[in-house]
Amino acid sequence: MTATTYWLEHAWLGDRVEPGVTVDVRDGRIHALTLDTPAPPPGAEVLRGLTIPGLANAHSHAFHRALRGTVQTGSGTFWTWREVMYAVADRLTPDTYHRLARAVYAEMALAGITCVGEFHYVHHAPGGTPYADPNAMGEALIAAAADAGIRITLLDTAYLSSGFGQPPTTHQLRFSDGTAEAWAERCSVLKEQNHARIGAAIHSVRAVPASQLATVAGWAQERRAPLHVHLSEQTAENDACRDMHGCTPTQLLADHGVLGPLTTGVHNTHLTDEDIYLIGSTCTGTCMCPTTERDLADGIGPAVALQRAGSSLCLGSDSHAVIDLLEEARAMELDERLRTRTRGHWTAAELLYAATDAGHAALGWTDAGSIEPGALADLTTIALDSVRTAGPLPRLGAETAVFAATAADVRHTIVAGRHVVRDGAHTLVPDAPQALAQAVAVLRA
Numbered sequence: 404m405t406a407t408t409y410w411l412e413h414a415w416l417g418d419r420v421e422p423g424v425t426v427d428v429r430d431g432r433i434h435a436l437t438l439d440t441p442a443p444p445p446g447a448e449v450l451r452g453l454t455i456p457g458l459a460n461a462h463s464h465a466f467h468r469a470l471r472g473t474v475q476t477g478s479g480t481f482w483t484w485r486e487v488m489y490a491v492a493d494r495l496t497p498d499t500y501h502r503l504a505r506a507v508y509a510e511m512a513l514a515g516i517t518c519v520g521e522f523h524y525v526h527h528a529p530g531g532t533p534y535a536d537p538n539a540m541g542e543a544l545i546a547a548a549a550d551a552g553i554r555i556t557l558l559d560t561a562y563l564s565s566g567f568g569q570p571p572t573t574h575q576l577r578f579s580d581g582t583a584e585a586w587a588e589r590c591s592v593l594k595e596q597n598h599a600r601i602g603a604a605i606h607s608v609r610a611v612p613a614s615q616l617a618t619v620a621g622w623a624q625e626r627r628a629p630l631h632v633h634l635s636e637q638t639a640e641n642d643a644c645r646d647m648h649g650c651t652p653t654q655l656l657a658d659h660g661v662l663g664p665l666t667t668g669v670h671n672t673h674l675t676d677e678d679i680y681l682i683g684s685t686c687t688g689t690c691m692c693p694t695t696e697r698d699l700a701d702g703i704g705p706a707v708a709l710q711r712a713g714s715s716l717c718l719g720s721d722s723h724a725v726i727d728l729l730e731e732a733r734a735m736e737l738d739e740r741l742r743t744r745t746r747g748h749w750t751a752a753e754l755l756y757a758a759t760d761a762g763h764a765a766l767g768w769t770d771a772g773s774i775e776p777g778a779l780a781d782l783t784t785i786a787l788d789s790v791r792t793a794g795p796l797p798r799l800g801a802e803t804a805v806f807a808a809t810a811a812d813v814r815h816t817i818v819a820g821r822h823v824v825r826d827g828a829h830t831l832v833p834d835a836p837q838a839l840a841q842a843v844a845v846l847r848a
């Protein structure tokens with residue numbers, strides 16, 4: 404048995420900030436909490452600042468990190484951005500994918516992220532030939548998460564067609580298993596590990612023919628595994644869906660049994676009132692990715708209405724234009740303020756809930772995302788004495804740091820009771836910037 408004691412200067416316990424909390428960790432889980440501990444007990448590791456549950460990044464495409472900066476010149480749309488993204492995807496191998504993802508996940512750990520949902524669709528060699536191990540690419544991501552010290556839910560993604568009823572393009576051949584049955588057969592071989600769970604994803608209604616949606620949904624439901632889907636990112640895909648099927652993407656997914664409490668829609672952006680009702684009434688979750696949605700000029704999803712209808716909200720950094728879950732959290736509220744010209748749609752507590760508890764639940768980690776006995780000992784400590792966070796008295800709502808703190812204020816990240824980031828330095832990937840630079844250079848040479 405391994406045991407560690409942490410002393411939290413301030414702890415966010417879901418409904419309040421408590422000063423002086425001692426956390427006993429045994430075998431990676433929180434064994435006991437002791438409140439009202441004004442000073443650290445002897446031998447305890449001291450976490451100064453505000454400690455919250457580890458952040459969950461519910462939507463990631465690790466390789467998009469290689470595009471950062473390079474797609475910020477000139478004009479264009481989502482569709483022109485996608486061409487650049489495909490050029491990078493063409494160059495990935497299991498080895499280069501592993502190197503890049505290890506560095507990206509290290510960046511996530513440094514940003515306080517303890518669990519990532521990797522929406523993974525680059526399955527095969529260019530041209531679509533399977534690797535000797537048909538899951539070599541997915542395994543590379545699982546290994547990368549272990550190397551960077553964070554948890555992963557590999558959302559293995561079915562991607563079978565280009566547009567509605569069109570065969571995959573040359574770029575997309577390596578994404579495709581041919582049929583949903585072949586996709587299911589390959590995914591069934593993937594093994595869960597202590598740090599890794601396996602879920603499913605439908606890339607979009609563009610990329611999985613309607614007749615094959617139920618196969619993917621059934622695979623996930625049989626295993627009680629999370630199922631994610633890019634739902635309605637662009638109005639062009641809504642128009643194409645109406646032309647082909649006479650209904651919205653949401654309606655099509657509902658008709659084929661895709662919606663439900665284990666399903667999360669990503670980019671629930673361009674919705675009708677009926678779509679919002681379908682998502683909410685089936686308890687389908689919503690993953691908002693505000694920094695990507697604004698970067699790609701997608702639009703602002705109706706998150707308030709979705710939540711009111713019954714959809715749980717979580718957050719993701721998606722294309723990794725930036726990796727900062729605190730920014731994603733406040734952006735959800737701030738985008739809504741711009742749209743409505745009113746303030747206060749979510750409290751800081753509600754934003755933190757989306758970034759922690761709800762995100763973990765959407766990724767199948769129902770035992771993470773809160774600081775309580777029995778939960779996985781995943782913790783993130785935000786400095787309250789940086790230039791961005793100094794000033795307010797912690798007892799007067801330190802959780803409002805979510806409106807000012809950035810990833811740069813993350814001081815410690817603890818996963819399963821182990822320090823992955825200590826005093827702002829990654830303990831397993833000591834030079835993460837260098838690792839990122841080298842991994843990106845290989846892909847963009």
Ligand SMILES: [Zn+2]
Binds near residue numbers: 462464522
């Ligand atoms: Zn995405």
